[in-house]
Amino acid sequence: MEAGFVKTEIDPSGLATITFGHPAHNSLPSATLEQLNAHIQSAAANPTSRLILLKSAGDRTFCAGASFDELLALADENAGKAFFSGFARVINTIRQSPKIIICRVQGKAVGGGVGLMAACDYCFASENAAVKLSEISINIGPFVIAPALERKIGLSAFTTLSLNPTTFFDAYWAARHGLIHAVQPTVDEMDIAIGQFSEPLLNKNTEALTALKRTLWQGTDHWEVLLYDLAGISGRLALSEESKQSLRKFKQR
Template sequence: MEPGFVKTEINASGLAVITFSHPAHNALPSALLSGLADQINDAGTRKQTRLILLQSAGEKTFCAGASFDELQAIPDETAGKVFFSGFGRVINAIRSSPKLVIGRVQGKAVGGGVGLIAACDYCLATENAAIRLSEIDLGIGPFVIAPAIERKAGISALTVLSLNPTRFFDAHWAAQHGLLHGIQPDITALDAAIGELATQLMDKSQSALTALKRTLWRGTDDWDELLDRQAAISGRLIVGPEARSRLTNT
């Protein structure tokens, strides 16, 4: 299978478009997680960047979450923690970026993909968007992404998502619970709405937007350590007998 890619393009107006792609429904193996974190960090430090847009390739699935093949190949608890820490690095890259990060969601998101949506500062989607946390079905849990989801949607919505691992919740449910901030009928309308929002935001004071972002993320200064601890929980569980059996039989 092709390894996928992460790429960044910064246009003349200062919009840094970060696109990730993987042939397995835009799943995120370690290499792509590392690339996402690095490119978000890099885009945020570039003088010409005024706004970051995070998107995936294609017209269907936004993100299938963790790479299933890589989950099956994790040899031990230490390697498991390292893998799940990749999601923590991406979330913390978005959190610590001085630039606002806008999410573009064209379709379904599972597991870690929901974490990406939750971490974005503002997120727009199509009617085809839907979210699902499948981790409990795999014998683990959404531990690394849970703080980001709880911050946006609250503990009740996190509970509902976590305890219904086979159910997709539609875009309107996600919007009602604060994970999405606008829904468009199709991709054409979505891109038009994103273009309009980006034009407005890039014309605003960058100092004011950076200060606003710090305010919006108030109370998360411990997330480097928190998400690392959460990754350790997933790393331990993924190599346990229950998770091994579920991964084998899925």
């Protein structure tokens, strides 16, 4: 399996752009999740960064979520929990970051990719963006990302996403339900909008922005335990023969 990558660039204005990528539709195997977590922590702690932009490589898929190859290779419940805990760590790191994190979504997002969108503080997308929670299709469930999605879009919209695992919901559906904050017709126009949004924030008092972020995330401290408990549920279900068979069918398509 080819390796993914994560890189961070901080421009003179203080915008830290974290880019991740993987040949398999920007999926997130454990190694890439670990790198992503480390880069977010580093950018959050760097005194030269004032705002963080999270994006993926390429111009088609934002993020395909969990690596199916790695899911198929899971040998026991400990390995399963450890894999899904990678998503828990990234979500908690985004939550705990003292800096506002903006998400840039240029295309489709599936599973854990939708969770990343929900975890970020503000989300921009192009009209090419679409979201899908496919977990039920492979006989598991979107457990680790559920708290982030419920917080952002509410229980009803989360129910719609999770119980329609073969349906992509477009960017405007996601915007109506609060997952996306701004939709632009093209990727170029989205990038212009991100620049226009970011520029004034980069000149604002960082202490005030940090205090605002803490207010926005009030009531989520229990996620430090909750998300890892949910990772254990996903890890156990991923070991079932029904899940393995479904994963093999997906890979054959």
